[in-house]
Amino acid sequence: MYKLVIFDWDGTLMDSGARIVSAMQTAARRANLPVPTDDAVKDIIGISLLPAMQILFGKLPAQQQDLLFESYKQEYVEKDKTPTPMFNGAGDLLDRLSGQGTLLAVATGKARRGLNRVWQETNTGHYFQASRCGDEAESKPSSDMLVQLLNELNVEASQAVMIGDTVYDMQMAQNLNMDRIAVSHGVHSVERLAGHAPRAIVDSLAELQRLLCRG
Template sequence: MTQQNNSNVDLVIFDWDGTVMDSIGRIVSSMQAAAGLTGLVVPSSYAVKQIIGLSLDPAFAVLFPDTNTTQRAQLFEHYRDHYTIYDTTPTPLFAGVEQVLKALAEQNILLAVATGKARKGLDRMFAETGLADYFVTSRCADEAQSKPHPDMLLQISQQLDIKPANAIMVGDTSHDMKMAQSIAMPRVGVTHGVHGAEVLSQFQPKAIIDDLPSLLSHI
């Protein structure tokens, strides 16, 4: 049943890793495995978590600044293979995800994804979770500049002809908050992913929530 949308929110854009899907553990273990297989110093779990949300090239530049082109190509291959084939760390959806998407869609609010994943990776997650039909569009790491640049959000807003002020970005990292803040797009930080309230609050979010169902009270 479709409900009337009484807010000025026409669009909600979700980050994926750490916001919709609890994939942080697999990202960390896959990045550490890739480093070891490439013969590099294995980064700490904390260090890897800080680059979640970035595209892989800038993530590698942060974690492995002294690597050359060949090493980065090896890192990419090892990371991709470990994440998609060898790593069995569970990547469940966070509690209440589909409930929230359904409730927003019933209010005629458009939904989108802005993610550091590559298109193949996001499409694979859409297929595995069955959530693709909720989202009218998405932007991935190989289609836009990396977070925290607002390119993904600008592309989505322009495609849907919705002003940034009438959208909300929902994410779990400083990268999500910073890219939305830079174009004056309202934002909601969620603490069940990488960054906690202390970090997220630095970007003046509309709200900080501990779980996605709480988002509905801020729309």
């Protein structure tokens, strides 16, 4: 049993990959940039927004970068109607972990405002004792988010596990020699995830619950 379970958000607890892809492609059109493929956008999910855009589009003039940045946020939050449900079993998993006294945290590339918004929409924020967002720490795969969370909660890396759907989640935990468990229902392939030696790769949150919860 772990003292602390740290979750990624997009692609791990929330099925938001399709909206991220759609919003990024629309933002590219609005900024008169080449439209990235679905796979190219999926590959940067998990990284903080600015470095993700630099990977997709290279170094842009400041005005064009600002237009892209604002267009993406507007599309994702206000205009794009692609559903972003919680994955099946997310509520039960959080209930069980919280009920057995496990500390819960989030490490996400989303901005603070975005995480607070989805917490309010899904009524899940109360489960988490701490969180770090893309505008509060170095971007994944840096371990900065995890180090900050461990320090805040006074937990050793050996007492924690990182749960995520991308190689960036796996890498940042691997850098600290922290246990990590990958979920296969997100944006990166099982083959890529397996390359970072997770303790397990699960196909559902129900399977993850069986691994992490007593009884």
